[in-house]
Amino acid sequence: MALSLTLALKDMRHDWQSALCFVAALVGVLAPLLIILALKNGIIGTMVGRLIDDPNNRQLIAVGAGSHTPAFFDEMRARDDVAFIVPATRSINTVANALRNRNPRALERAVPLIPTGPGDPLLPDIPLTEGQAVASDTLREQLSLEIGSTVEMVIGRELDSQSQTARADLTVTGFVPPDLYGRAALFISLPDLLAVERFRDDASVTPETWRNPAPFDRYASFRIYAKSLDDLRPLQIYLEEQGVQVRPRAENATLLLLFRKNLNILYAAVAVIAALGFWAAMAANLRGMVERQRIAFSLLTLLGLPEAQRRLIPILQSTTLVILGVAATLVLVLPAIALINLGFATAPGQFIARLSMLDIAATLTLGLITALTASIWAVAAIGNIHSEEVLRHA
Amino acid sequence: MGGQVVHIRNLGVRLGPELAVIVEAMDMSAGDVVVLDAESGAGKSTALGLIAGAIPASAFDGTVHCLSNTEITPHAPRLDYGSPDRIGFVLQTNILLPYLTALENIRLPVEIAGQTLDTAWLTHLLGALGLSGLEYRKPTEISVGQRQRVAIARALLGRPDLLLLDEPVSALDPGNVGQVEALIEVLAEDAKSAVILASHQAARGAFAGARRAHHRVEQRDGVTHSIFAMETV
Numbered sequence: 001m002a003l004s005l006t007l008a009l010k011d012m013r014h015d016w017q018s019a020l021c022f023v024a025a026l027v028g029v030l031a032p033l034l035i036i037l038a039l040k041n042g043i044i045g046t047m048v049g050r051l052i053d054d055p056n057n058r059q060l061i062a063v064g065a066g067s068h069t070p071a072f073f074d075e076m077r078a079r080d081d082v083a084f085i086v087p088a089t090r091s092i093n094t095v096a097n098a099l100r101n102r103n104p105r106a107l108e109r110a111v112p113l114i115p116t117g118p119g120d121p122l123l124p125d126i127p128l129t130e131g132q133a134v135a136s137d138t139l140r141e142q143l144s145l146e147i148g149s150t151v152e153m154v155i156g157r158e159l160d161s162q163s164q165t166a167r168a169d170l171t172v173t174g175f176v177p178p179d180l181y182g183r184a185a186l187f188i189s190l191p192d193l194l195a196v197e198r199f200r201d202d203a204s205v206t207p208e209t210w211r212n213p214a215p216f217d218r219y220a221s222f223r224i225y226a227k228s229l230d231d232l233r234p235l236q237i238y239l240e241e242q243g244v245q246v247r248p249r250a251e252n253a254t255l256l257l258l259f260r261k262n263l264n265i266l267y268a269a270v271a272v273i274a275a276l277g278f279w280a281a282m283a284a285n286l287r288g289m290v291e292r293q294r295i296a297f298s299l300l301t302l303l304g305l306p307e308a309q310r311r312l313i314p315i316l317q318s319t320t321l322v323i324l325g326v327a328a329t330l331v332l333v334l335p336a337i338a339l340i341n342l343g344f345a346t347a348p349g350q351f352i353a354r355l356s357m358l359d360i361a362a363t364l365t366l367g368l369i370t371a372l373t374a375s376i377w378a379v380a381a382i383g384n385i386h387s388e389e390v391l392r393h394a
Numbered sequence: 395m396g397g398q399v400v401h402i403r404n405l406g407v408r409l410g411p412e413l414a415v416i417v418e419a420m421d422m423s424a425g426d427v428v429v430l431d432a433e434s435g436a437g438k439s440t441a442l443g444l445i446a447g448a449i450p451a452s453a454f455d456g457t458v459h460c461l462s463n464t465e466i467t468p469h470a471p472r473l474d475y476g477s478p479d480r481i482g483f484v485l486q487t488n489i490l491l492p493y494l495t496a497l498e499n500i501r502l503p504v505e506i507a508g509q510t511l512d513t514a515w516l517t518h519l520l521g522a523l524g525l526s527g528l529e530y531r532k533p534t535e536i537s538v539g540q541r542q543r544v545a546i547a548r549a550l551l552g553r554p555d556l557l558l559l560d561e562p563v564s565a566l567d568p569g570n571v572g573q574v575e576a577l578i579e580v581l582a583e584d585a586k587s588a589v590i591l592a593s594h595q596a597a598r599g600a601f602a603g604a605r606r607a608h609h610r611v612e613q614r615d616g617v618t619h620s621i622f623a624m625e626t627v
């Protein structure tokens with residue numbers, strides 16, 4: 001191995017112009033591919049990153065009213081592709097007749113009540129149990145709320161042509177940022193929401209007893225979020241197979257994912273075509289090298305260099321050339337990527353072009369695989385070079 | 395056969411349907427010198443290749459092929475019988491590896507065989523062959539005559555039992571032929587090598603007095619047989 005490596009390297013150094021041409025050819029193929037890959041990673045990655053950062057893009061909205069049992073929710077919570085699910089009593093939001101902040105005095109009428117629970121992606125790390133609430137940022141402004149404020153929730157009903165009102169004080173434990181939820185709404189626990197619904201629907205529930213509702217055995221709707229954007233489509237398909245109609249909250253997320261997938265396929269196709277072209281060029285180049293060195297290989301046979309070590313020479317040369325080619329490519333491409341990012345600066349932490357260590361490792365691995373497979377023709381040719389050729393080379 | 399360097403009977407190769415080259419009988423001990431003296435095209439280089447085991451022999455009746463008491467079989471690894479301490483081969487065309495220096499070319503067979511380098515002998519060879527100062531030059535940076543002397547040093551560095559010389563001075567200008575032949579003779583003697591020289595101009599020079607292997611041509615069943623043979627010793 002050591003002697004083969006010495007001979008391979010000395011031969012390349014001697015014929016350095018051929019080696020340089022080969023490395024230049026590899027850089028010519030690889031550099032544009034890596035820059036395209038970096039742009040694909042950067043632009044699409046940034047767009048997908050923005051989508052991932054917004055949990056609303058992972059929400060599936062139930063279409064129409066259904067009839068979902070507690071077992072359905074248990075099953076959905078157990079799925080790997082579900083980040084969060086909470087039952088809802090109606091296909092549209094339940095509405096509080098009014099919400100009031102006593103200090104300072106402020107009142108807002110007809111405010112949507114949204115069921116929530118532990119793990120809600122819109123309320124990360126905000127604790128919430130019965131008697132507590134999280135307000136949207138818009139509602140915070142309208143009612144001048146702060147964390148720890150008490151909101152009086154007013155629920156009204158008509159019973160025998162008489163108006164009845166139930167009231168509950170809820171402690172505000174946090175706020176939903178405006179970029180996650182833009183309108184006025186109050187996020188409350190499921191038991192509190194069920195209490196509101198029972199009070200409105202069940203005449204036996206009085207304004208004095210309404211806060212202790214029995215659980216529902218059927219729910220008309222739900223709020224559900226997939227664990228990742230990639231889980232969105234499979235989860236939608238699964239629910240529709242179960243007869244539950246849903247649609248993604250953000251259709252553009254699905255379209256972008258589809259675009260990303262198609263772009264990946266397109267890039268892979270371009271890369272494969274380029275790799276095949278380079279593979280053919282490399283195989284021909286190595287085979288040509290063996291032919292040019294035919295008498296030298298015959299002499300090595302006469303001098304007793306074992307066949308395995310002779311066959312190793314083109315393999316070592318091709319792998320060395322590929323390593324040099326990849327290194328030269330990176331020397332050119334990495335500064336180019338830095339310049340691109342400098343010239344098209346986006347938000348901090350976001351890049352127009354990006355190349356990961358994994359991309360570089362994959363490039364090197366594919367290059368080495370190309371080198372090894374492309375040298376097969378040359379390696380086979382060496383097996384047909386015998387010591388007698390150098391004797392007859394007069 | 396004790397101490398015998400070469401013991402050959404009926405070793406031959408068919409070169410197409412109409413020609414065969416055969417070494418009919420050859421026995422040599424250390425220090426023996428034999429000249430294959432025949433006209434160009436008689437198959438002298440082929441005979442040397444056969445003897446060295448570099449050309450695969452065809453099947454002939456009664457073939458015996460022993461070098462340094464080792465029988466050469468068709469698929470034996472070359473280093474089993476052709477290591478630089480057994481065979482040294484000076485080619486007619488003084489082929490060197492173009493990407494190695496003169497010194498690297500000289501040392502290559504010993505390195506391939508993994509044998510210990512005799513630096514004193516190397517220094518002696520370089521000095522005797524006039525290669526001192528040229529060690530780090532590439533083959534393209536030295537003259538034809540110097541390349542030939544590098545090839546001779548490469549063949550002799552392992553102190554081979556058998557030194558095969560294929561027209562070793564054919565590329566030299568006539569003024570240098572006698573000097574180089576004399577050098578080869580002395581160095582081969584220093585190395586205690588048996589020498590087989592293929593040459594069509596050995597009637598004069600350092601090997602003029604050496605024993606000859608007879609050459610004859612026979613027609614057998616429509617095939618021309620070019621036969622080399624020497625009296626058994």
